[in-house]
Amino acid sequence: MAALLEVEHLRIEFPTRRGTLVAVDDISLQIAEGEVLGVVGESGAGKSLTGTAIIGLLEPPGRIAAGEIRLMGRRIDNLPYEEMRKIRGKQIGAVFQDPLTSLNPLYSVGRQLVETIQTHTDMSPTQARTRALELLHEVGIPAAERRIDHYPHQFSGGMRQRVVIALALCVNPKLVIADEPTTALDVSIQAQIIALLKRLCRDHGTAIMLITHDMGVIAETADRVAVMYAGRIAEIGPVRSVIKEAKHPYSHGLMGSIPKINDEKERLDQIEGSMPRLTEIPPGCAFNPRCPHVFDRCRVERPELLDTGVTQASCWLYAHG
Amino acid sequence: MAIWRNFTDLVRRFLASDVYYSFKRSPTVVVAFALTMLFMVSAAFAPWIVPHNTYEVATLNLMDAFLPPAWVQGGKLTYLLGTDDQGRDVFSTIILGARVSLLVGFASVALALTMGVALGLIAGYVGGVTDSVIMRVADVKLSFPAILIVLLIDGVARGILPRDVHDKAAVYVIVLAIGLSTWIQYARTVRGLTLVEKNKEYVQAARVIGLHPMLIMFRHVLPNVMGPVLVIGTLGLGIAVLTESTLSFLGVGVPPTEPSLGTLIRIGNNFLFSGEWWMAIFPGLFLVILVLSVNLLGDWLRDALNPKLR
Amino acid sequence: MFAYIVRRALQSILVMAAVAFVAFALFQYMGDPINQMVAQDASAAEREALRRTLGLDRPFYVQFLVFLKNLMTGNFGFSFRIGTPVAQIIAERLPATLELVLVAALFALFIGVPAGVYTGLHRHGAMSRFMLTVSLIGVSLPTFLIGILLILIFAVLLGWLPSFGRGQTVQLGFWSTGFLTASGLKALILPSITLGLFQTTLIMRLVRSEMLEVLRSDYIKFARARGLTNRAINFGHALKNTLVPVITIAGLQIGGLIAFAIITETVFQWPGMGFLFITAIQFVDVPVMSSYLVLVALFFVLINLVVDLLYFAVDPRLRVERSVSAH
Numbered sequence: 001m002a003a004l005l006e007v008e009h010l011r012i013e014f015p016t017r018r019g020t021l022v023a024v025d026d027i028s029l030q031i032a033e034g035e036v037l038g039v040v041g042e043s044g045a046g047k048s049l050t051g052t053a054i055i056g057l058l059e060p061p062g063r064i065a066a067g068e069i070r071l072m073g074r075r076i077d078n079l080p081y082e083e084m085r086k087i088r089g090k091q092i093g094a095v096f097q098d099p100l101t102s103l104n105p106l107y108s109v110g111r112q113l114v115e116t117i118q119t120h121t122d123m124s125p126t127q128a129r130t131r132a133l134e135l136l137h138e139v140g141i142p143a144a145e146r147r148i149d150h151y152p153h154q155f156s157g158g159m160r161q162r163v164v165i166a167l168a169l170c171v172n173p174k175l176v177i178a179d180e181p182t183t184a185l186d187v188s189i190q191a192q193i194i195a196l197l198k199r200l201c202r203d204h205g206t207a208i209m210l211i212t213h214d215m216g217v218i219a220e221t222a223d224r225v226a227v228m229y230a231g232r233i234a235e236i237g238p239v240r241s242v243i244k245e246a247k248h249p250y251s252h253g254l255m256g257s258i259p260k261i262n263d264e265k266e267r268l269d270q271i272e273g274s275m276p277r278l279t280e281i282p283p284g285c286a287f288n289p290r291c292p293h294v295f296d297r298c299r300v301e302r303p304e305l306l307d308t309g310v311t312q313a314s315c316w317l318y319a320h321g
Numbered sequence: 322m323a324i325w326r327n328f329t330d331l332v333r334r335f336l337a338s339d340v341y342y343s344f345k346r347s348p349t350v351v352v353a354f355a356l357t358m359l360f361m362v363s364a365a366f367a368p369w370i371v372p373h374n375t376y377e378v379a380t381l382n383l384m385d386a387f388l389p390p391a392w393v394q395g396g397k398l399t400y401l402l403g404t405d406d407q408g409r410d411v412f413s414t415i416i417l418g419a420r421v422s423l424l425v426g427f428a429s430v431a432l433a434l435t436m437g438v439a440l441g442l443i444a445g446y447v448g449g450v451t452d453s454v455i456m457r458v459a460d461v462k463l464s465f466p467a468i469l470i471v472l473l474i475d476g477v478a479r480g481i482l483p484r485d486v487h488d489k490a491a492v493y494v495i496v497l498a499i500g501l502s503t504w505i506q507y508a509r510t511v512r513g514l515t516l517v518e519k520n521k522e523y524v525q526a527a528r529v530i531g532l533h534p535m536l537i538m539f540r541h542v543l544p545n546v547m548g549p550v551l552v553i554g555t556l557g558l559g560i561a562v563l564t565e566s567t568l569s570f571l572g573v574g575v576p577p578t579e580p581s582l583g584t585l586i587r588i589g590n591n592f593l594f595s596g597e598w599w600m601a602i603f604p605g606l607f608l609v610i611l612v613l614s615v616n617l618l619g620d621w622l623r624d625a626l627n628p629k630l631r
Numbered sequence: 632m633f634a635y636i637v638r639r640a641l642q643s644i645l646v647m648a649a650v651a652f653v654a655f656a657l658f659q660y661m662g663d664p665i666n667q668m669v670a671q672d673a674s675a676a677e678r679e680a681l682r683r684t685l686g687l688d689r690p691f692y693v694q695f696l697v698f699l700k701n702l703m704t705g706n707f708g709f710s711f712r713i714g715t716p717v718a719q720i721i722a723e724r725l726p727a728t729l730e731l732v733l734v735a736a737l738f739a740l741f742i743g744v745p746a747g748v749y750t751g752l753h754r755h756g757a758m759s760r761f762m763l764t765v766s767l768i769g770v771s772l773p774t775f776l777i778g779i780l781l782i783l784i785f786a787v788l789l790g791w792l793p794s795f796g797r798g799q800t801v802q803l804g805f806w807s808t809g810f811l812t813a814s815g816l817k818a819l820i821l822p823s824i825t826l827g828l829f830q831t832t833l834i835m836r837l838v839r840s841e842m843l844e845v846l847r848s849d850y851i852k853f854a855r856a857r858g859l860t861n862r863a864i865n866f867g868h869a870l871k872n873t874l875v876p877v878i879t880i881a882g883l884q885i886g887g888l889i890a891f892a893i894i895t896e897t898v899f900q901w902p903g904m905g906f907l908f909i910t911a912i913q914f915v916d917v918p919v920m921s922s923y924l925v926l927v928a929l930f931f932v933l934i935n936l937v938v939d940l941l942y943f944a945v946d947p948r949l950r951v952e953r954s955v956s957a958h
Contacts, residue, residue, distance in 0.1 A: 017342065057855055081861075089858025096856070101849035104868050105948060106875075115867075116857045151947040167857060466890035469927065476912040476920055477657065563773045570775045571897055571909055583773075590779055590898075594787060594794075602783075605776045613771035620767065 003030040004174055004207050005054065010067035010077075012049050012058065012231075021278045023049050023062070025231040028305070031175065036198070036208045038222030038239065040215060040254070042275050046231040047211045051177045053077070054209070055092050056084040072174070090120040093168035093206075095197070097180040099161035103152035109136075109163045110148035113170055120171040135166040139196060158189035165197060172204055179211045194221055215254065219243055227251040230275055230286040237311025248313040249291045285316070293317060343625045353617035360419060360611050367420040371413035372399065387592075390599050403599040405588060411599060414585055415607050421581040422608070425496055426562040432500030433561075434554055437507025442538050442546075444508065445515025456512070459505040467502040471564060474498035475573050488576045495574060499561050506553050514546040548626045555619035559612045566608055582608045639939050643932040650928035654921035655698045707922040712914050717922045721904060726806045727797055728903030731895070732888045734819055735827035739888075740881065743831040747838025748873075752865055754843065762835070769832035774891055778825040778898035785821060793818050795900040826895040830884045837880055841873045848872075875946055882938035886931045 012024035024046040031037045039047045052058055054069055056076065069077040076087060088094075096102050104112060113132035117123055123131065129148075136144035139162040152160055161181065168176055178197060182190040198221055201208050210222060218225050218239060225243075226236040227250065235248040246252040253271040273290040276282065282289055288298040295316070303314040344350055363370060385408040388400050402411040444455040478494040479487055487494070518524060519542070527537045566583030568574035570590075575581050580588070582604045589601025689697075701707070707717035746766075750759040786794035798814030800807040809815030845851060846869055854864050893905030900906065904923060911919035 055856055057852065085855075085858050085860065087858070088856055094853070094856035096849060096853055098849055102853040104850045104854065104872065106871050106946065107868070108947075115859065115863065119857070119859055119863070153948050164853070167853075465928075465931065466887040468893070469890040472893070472908070472912060473653075473920075473924065476915070479912065480657075480915045480917065559771065563771075567773055567775060567894055570773075571894065573909070573912055583775075586776065586779070593779065593783060598783065601779060605779065609768070609772055609776065612773075613768060616767055616771050 004033045004035075004072060005031040005209075006068075006070045007050070007054065008068045008070075010050065010053065010069065011065045012046070012053055012062060013065040014062050016061075018279070022065075022281075023231055023278055024053070026067070027228070027231075027233045028067075029226050029233065029236060031207050031209060033174070034202070034205045034207055035224065036201070036210060036222045038218035038225040039209060039211045039228060040213060040218055040225060041228035042213060044230075044275060044278070045228040047213075047228050048179050050228075051094075051179050051209060051211050055088055055094055055177060056081075057088075086120075089116060089168075089173070090171050091174050093173040093176040095161075095164055095168045095176060095178040095181045098184045099157055099164050100184065102164050103160060105152055108149050108151055109155070113148075113163075113167060116167055117170050131170070132166075135170055136163070138200065139163070139166045141166075157185050158193065161185060161189075161193050162196065165193070165200065169200055169204065169206065173206060175207045175209065176201060177209045177211070180213070181210075182214075182217065183212070190217075197221075215243075215257075227254060230281055231278065232286055233305060233314060234287065235311055235313040235315075236305065237308075241310040245310075247308040247311055247318065248287075248315045249293050249317075250287045251313070285314070340625045343621070347621060349617060350621045353614040353621075356610065356614040357618055360614070361423065363416055364420040364423045367416045371410075371416050372401075373410040373413040387597055389597075390603075402603045403597075405585075405600050406592065406597075411585075411603055414580060415582070415604050418580050418582045418585050418604060419607060419611065421492070421575060421579060422562050422565055422583070422611075425492060425499070425565040425575070425581065426558050428496040429499035429503070429561045429565075430554055430557050432496060433504040433557065434507055434550065436500065437504035438511050438543070438546075438550060440504065441508035441511025442515055442542060445512040446519060446534065446538050446542065452512070455508065459508055467499075467560075468564060468567065470502035471495075471498040471568065472571075472573065474501060475568065479573075488578075491575050495565055495568060499564050503557060503561070506557070507550060510549050510553060511546050514549065515542055518542045518545050552619060552623045552626060555615060555622055559615040559619065562608070562612055562615070582611075636939070639936070643936065647925075647928060647932060650925055651699060651702060652695070654702075654924050655695050657917055657921045657924075702925060707925075708918040710911075710916055710919050712911070712916045712919070717918050720907065720919070721922060721926065722805055723807075724902060724904045724907050726808060727901060728889070728892050728896070728905060730809055731819065731822055731826060731901060731903060732885070732892055734823040735830070735888055735892075735895075736885045738823055738827035739830040739834055739884070742827075743834030744838055744877070746831075747835040748842060748865075748870060750835065751839040751842025751846070751873075754839075763839075766832040766835050769828055770836075772828070774825060774829055774894045775898050777828055778821070778895060781821045781825055782898070792821050794821075797902060822895050822899045822901055825898065826888060826891060829891065830888060833884060834877070834881055838873060838877055841876055842869060845869045845872045871945070875942070878938055878941050878945065882934050882941075886934045889927055889930055 007030070008028045010024055010027050011022065014021040014023055027046070027050065029037065039050065041047050049058070049062070053064055056079070058064065064077055067077070068075055071087065071091060076084065079087070103109065107115075110129065110132055113135060114125065114128040117128040117131055118125070121128075133144055133148060136148060141147050141159060141162055147155075152163070155163065165181075168178075176197075181197065182193050185193060194217055197208065200206070208221075210218065212218060222239045224237060225239045227234045227242065227246075227248065229250050235242060235246060235251040242251060243255055246255045250271070257270060271290055276286065276289075282299070283302075284300050285291070285294075285298040285303055288294045291298065297316045297319075301316075303316050303319075305312040305314050306318045308318045344354075368374070385397070385400065385404050387406060388397055388404040388408075389395050390401065390403045390411075393403075400410050400412070402415070404410055405414065440455050444452040475494055475498050478490070478498075482490060515538075524537060524541060527541055532541075562582075565574060565581060566586070569581045569583030570587045572587060574583055577584055577588070585604035586601050586608070589597070589599075589604065592600050705718050707721070709715065710717055710720060713720065746762055750762050753759045782794045785792045793814070796818060797809045798816075798818035799812040800809050800815055801811040809819055851864060851869060854868050859868075890905075892901075892903060893909055895901065896903045896906040897909055904926070907919060908923045910916070911923065
């Protein structure tokens, strides 16, 4: 399959007065058409920033310092604002964490849908409204004909997130970046929203970059998964393999922390210590102070992504293949 | 020794802080700070540094009235910025007038701050009916411009006090009036912050170990709400000085025997048309620079203490 | 919504009652009105008779009710200083102040809001920094000084505009307007700039900070992610949300104009209510003072009511009943 999105050696920096913070350091990943890539990691690992960089909405002073982002072979990380704007919404959609605050409280949901559709297509207002109604039906809003003229505050959290999904998918983008789409929702709603997102994208052939810290969501949804740690990719590969036989000590530890029904352990495994702050990332492998298998090379030299068979891991344990 | 070490430690921490960093970075603020300090010092020592004591009527020479500034033809060097209609040295009256203005400013800010912080703390910490009563009063007062309340209080004082008593008490009346009309801002801010602090663990802990509510309020909650209060206080000083000068300009402020900057401008305004511009323009300029410096400081302080806004 | 309006109306009535009470207390306790009205050598019996005819011997609350009734029927008493009915004096002065305030308010809104939007959108631009500095100077300049400077430049040095008064006015019924003559319009320019400048800078700074706040919000970020044009985001989504809090404060500010008109009217010897009020304070003319107070309070209450209605027009969260709130 041809890669839809390619990120190569991406580096995101924040200049501060106490020196430059490197929030995302040399990460590379691909997403194929129609594929669901999960991106997991603790908060501060750089997941959201990577997503934000792909849709070209990094807030200054944050900036892309190195690397390339390509969509269908076309470089998009250095486009002028207006060019990138036409890609956002039309080719790359986005769903953010908090549906309560993602919608403008002063406009009806119908108006927000129509305005997005009309921005990216030549539809007349009537056509756009018809399309908006279809979308609301499709994301499962009951009585859409009536609800289309309602304001965001008249919808519940789950319903609002459905509207947000409708907005992200309204002109059939190739890729949707979903940044913690269910974190702010009730647990009972989370599964529904994820299922909806997955079904819609499968129906339309849309690829998803699903950013979350919830391994359970990834396990159910993703085709492949990228595990991020301190601004770097620790491991990337098919979701089954990463969960069953993670190669990188960090992802291995992370998988150990997922509760399993058949497990007889009294306690879940946990990784000692915590992720370093961006100002205190150690030389060599960022994980080395917490790694149970650490050896001298890890403290000096930073590992590239190395082939481990099924997955790729940035760990010196796999230096000889 | 220990105190000194504490002090140097404090200074070192301040020099390393973000606030000091942003201070150093902004030349405008440094200048504003220097000017403010200069004004304060000159106001504090005014009677000793002015070239002419304009309060001493006996030393005035009517022959020297209406002299232009020294660099204009007809000016005298001892009267750097010229003289007014009574032969008073304009430069000296400005320094002495600024002293009156700043005195009123500081006193009314102190009054409003004390009152507002105390009421805000109580309203926020005690809650219930006390809170509703204090905040309703604040609401009603907030819907009226401060200047109107000040004028009203001043008017009432004029009605109640006999003329000569009022002249003597004028400064106090104005301080009272400005203080009473501006405490609301402090109260509202402090109340909001207190509501937040109240639910934090350290306050809960202090309650659990049975500290007296007053002690908790003033020793524990108060220090945590002082940042915004400092900002309001600084900006409030500018507003208080402006309000005082406005009142004096309107002729309902401090008596003309000990003129403030506003009184000087009022007097000067009478001679603007006949060409003696210096009598109004110099005090006006001084007033603007003074208030502008204080406002610049307050504005910067607000941004520095609230990094989110940058 | 209905409940909300009723609550606001009750609050307004409460405010008016409080103000009326203060005004009444002024009447009651500031000097003895009898002394102002009778001759120096009037006998105690004469004073007592007058006291009874004026109803000053009745209990406190009865007098307050009579006072309220008088206020509502437009009977504000007689000026101590001039001796004419206060209602008549105010009717003569009111149009001058209201026209001045109206022009100043329009000036403040039409300059302040666009300037605030501009500086909010281009917050690191050189022009924005310049405008912000100018606005800070504007906040630091006392109103009376602005007036003096404008008079010095445009009236004394250049001689373009009049330095005092309303110019020629035209009588439309009881209303005397300066809008219909060239000299009346010319006379309005300097006072309304003087009066409006402070509020202009305030509104500009307020709009700017609200704009910055809104531009940081999630829905603006999401609007960008949807690929909306900058124009739609800035002037559709951001500006409308900015206006919600701005309406309230701008309402208060315009109310503030009525109070600040006192200063402007003094500087320009504008024959309005503020000028009247200052004179009343200097001469302790209590009926004029308290009538002015009641009238200004009435304007404030009316402005607040208009602000509330505008709120409904802009913010759907108040307009529509909460139909669905559960998950």
